[in-house]
Amino acid sequence: MRVPLEWLSEYADAGLPVKALEERLTMTGTKVEAVHHHGVGALERFVVGRVLEAERHPDADRLTVCSVDVGDGGPQQIVCGAPNVAAGQTVAVARPGAVMPNGMELGVAKLRGVESNGMILAEDELGIGTDHAGIMVLGDEHAPGTPLKAVLPIFTAVFEFEITPNRPDCLGVYGVAREVHAATGAPLKPPPWAQDLRTGAEIPGVEIRVEDPELCPRFTARVFEDVTIGPSPPWLKARLMAAGQRPINNVVDITNYVMLLAGNPLHAFDLDRIEGGRLVVRRARPGEQITTLDDVVRTLDDQMLLIEDDAGPTSIAGVMGGQRSEVHDGTTRVLMEVANWNGPNIHRTSQLLNLRSEASGRFEKGLAPEQAMEAQIVATQLMIELTGARLVPGTIDVGGPGPPPKVIRLRERRVAELLGRAIERPRQAEILTALQFGVTDADDGLDVSVPAFRRNDVYREADLVEEVARIDGLEKLPATLPKRRGSAGRLTTVQRLRRRAVDALVGRGMYETVGWSFTDPGLADRLRLAPDDPRRDFVVLENPMSEDHSVLRTTLAGALLDAARHNTARGMPDLALFECGTVYRATTDKLPHEHRALGGILTGRLHPQTWGTPEPPRAGFFAAKGVLGAALDAIRVRWDVEPATEPFLHPGRTARVSAGGEDVGWLGELHPLVARTWDLDHGAALFEVDLDRVLGHADAVPQYVDLTSFPALRMDLSVTLPEDVPAATVVATVREAGGDLLADARVFDLYHGEQVGAGRKSLALALAFRAPDRTLTDEDVAPLRERIVGALHDALGGDLRA
């Protein structure tokens, strides 16, 4: 909302510097987003001039050499290109040094060899109109040398306000003036609609019928005859230009001007083009069509409201007019419509038709019915004043004003209770009165009646507290802290453990990424997921911003692969990335299943080539297993893996991951074909676990075990086995045979070679035996060792290596 300060000051002139007014309005809730400077600079160089002589330029047919009285320093020679310049005219003159609206500074110029000491101005050159056909001719009452700013609004600051949706009353200059009054104490002039010509209720030959009063709470109409369509006067054009509206003609300009002043849109019909002199407001029939002003055929439904005459629909009510009954150059009889429409209904229509207009944008915020008549009154004054029109007696007013004002009790103590600072009752009353509320004393506070233009926004005590607080000044509030009865801030166990797991990965040199929750449904195919894979159960967006972001991810794998590709393509092929983020799966419930996943990707070298390690190891299954294990061990989860397959992973290097016996995710090397899809030439190893499930198995409160009183007895065991016996089976067999005293068994070496023979491998295990109550001796452990060796032989075909 652009409000020229010059216009605003007509109703409330705070007399403050622009910066101070900006600050005060912002701090009381009418936020100034920007201050623009509209018009010219170096104001003193713009004056009224009188053309004393005007003669044709000796060398140019279209130029006139004028002698202009500018009040001081004798007549000035100015060359003018306008066809209408003539001796005797009073004109607007820019003298050398003047700064034009485009920022250009005027100097002494030579035009075709003749010196010109300035410029006689057309309105567009001042930014106060669009006419460039000729110079402006001013009234002769202005003496030469009079500062031009006293005659024409050639400069104004323009406030651009952010008007919050609860304050449609501030979408008009007068509404903002009320705020200036309340915020600064500047006197508020009576509203421009304070005086109205009293007229009867009927207009002969005109009928208005509103079939749906709920969607059209008020419809007012007046008729003007003997209208002469023409340009608006400079002051009006200047204000429209400064407010960002292009002048068209006097009638259209009046509708725009009044809308900007009073807030309520207006529509001017050519009465001679309203068939039958009758307007009917009704719901459209389903599928009914209308051609709007922008020459588009619109198809309506039965919730949409239209205005028709005897020849059919002329406008979509409150949104956009039709072409047939528009005002045109030959219009002489105008029916001025100012109505009030149901906000949500206008919003719906404008949304569904994808048709937004200045009018719909205002109506959908919910204007007060009272505003319609206010705008009608101002329009009447201007129509008579500016178009030479005659008001046909009579005012049609269907629906009338809104409900009577509501009275709300504002308890004095409640202000202090909500704000944490008391504001005395007289001050409360002063503020509310300034904001145009009616105020009377009550036993514990004030009884406050709400003006119509705030009806939708202020209907409870808390709303009044806000009004009092914002005008009194929020900067006066002390900074205190809540009493925090019985509350102690902390992370939950799960939140703490989640941080620990993430920290463990960071500690292993991994970089955290944050992937989009969005992905594209084609991801499922790129990951080669089976048709019945639950990871195809995407949550689908109805209105995605792009196909790439049209569903929610069911796995972190896509985001991790994308991140790996992004960096690899930019010359960073050695990566260890992870993400801890939400994944989503559609279910039959209204809301999808969401869980927090922890996933990682390793690709390229595990660390850079160095002087000590010219051939660093490359990422593979075991590197991924190592970092995942670090995260799981960090939060003390008992976890395990077993061979498995995933469609996007290497079939020989894939594992399911379980925690506490529950399946929680997968781990493996990327399938080469999938790696190719993501341009990862050197492959990658990935993992993903359901962190919510994993955390359910974490040992958050470890209990003490005495491992120090009696030392462990350690020994190594080297055994050859058939190639296909998994290490986990070997360890399980050893543990089983070792019994309670076997505290730990771990594979630390793997060997293939001639010594162990084809089809066999050698595993070395480190064993630790421990008793809780004594130091074990070799004699204690010897039989256990025998049992372990026997079990390996009998169950797995293992032979002790010499």
Added chain:
Amino acid sequence: MIERIDELRTQAEAAIATADTTRALEELRVRYLGRKAELPNLLRSVAQLPAEERGTVGRAANEARQLLEGLIEARAGELEAGELDARLVADRVDVTLPGEPPQPIGRLHLLTATWRELEDVFIGLGFTVVEGPEVETVHYNFDALNHDATHPARDRTDTFYVADDVVLRTHTSPMQIRAMEAHPPPLYVVIPGRTYRRDNDATHTPMFHQVEGLAVDEDITLADLKGTLLAFARAVFGEERDVRLRPHFFPFTEPSVEVDVSCFQCGGDGHLRDGSRCNICKGEGWLEILGAGEVDPNIYAYVDDDRYDPEKVQGFAWGLGIERVAMLKHGVTDLRLFYDNDLRFLEQFG
């Protein structure tokens, strides 16, 4: 005999003192104390001396031998230490080479680092952390937060819809209602998480993160909000910071405010020492940081719990953008950098 012992001792003392290698010293040891040396031989032959001489000669020889042994040992210690040092000096490495093997550092994403920082500040102020669904019902995301049927945030141009009554949450605020439904007052919670709006440019991404705050108790005032956010601003942006509340409008707070923090670069002046306009606050002196207010009384009506009666409880709420804080604090100029996951960005933070 005694004279000879003294002579040998003197001779040996001088030789030991001037020995300059362990090897030379070893030779001296053999010469003076070895099996075939004179002094030990003297000792061995003491028994053959007359009885009256045995005592003095034996004692003298023994003393001489012990003295020399001690001198050799001491000298050997000196020489060995010197020789070890010489060997170690020769065994030097280039200490300026990088550590080996290299230890990758690993980093939290700036977003997570900021997220945790904010959580920790508010935990310190007595809040607990709760989380909620990102795919949310229209009821919790809009209706129960007092949004008019025509509120523009509901538009399909602004909000992602999954169904007519299901959206991607546009703010963390729906958890206000869920948190109140789950816990009776007093309630002090912060709600961090992902949020979504249909926007995409240098300062808006369709996915972003917020930290919601909600405190409901018997007597929580707007001044308490100011104090809480002042504590937050100082913890995150520095002890000299100030906050100001500007009146605003949100459907679910009344009174509603926008909160500005004094600029941490120019200190609130709007210009720098050299007189130029501050580029962070654009000369305003203040940085808009969040929206907040006293919980609108209508909100309590959506909570099916009599203990949330607007005549008995009141509170405040705020919604804060995590990226906004991170960008301001670390000078990040483009929001999209958060989601590119470019290593050159990731390495700089966390």
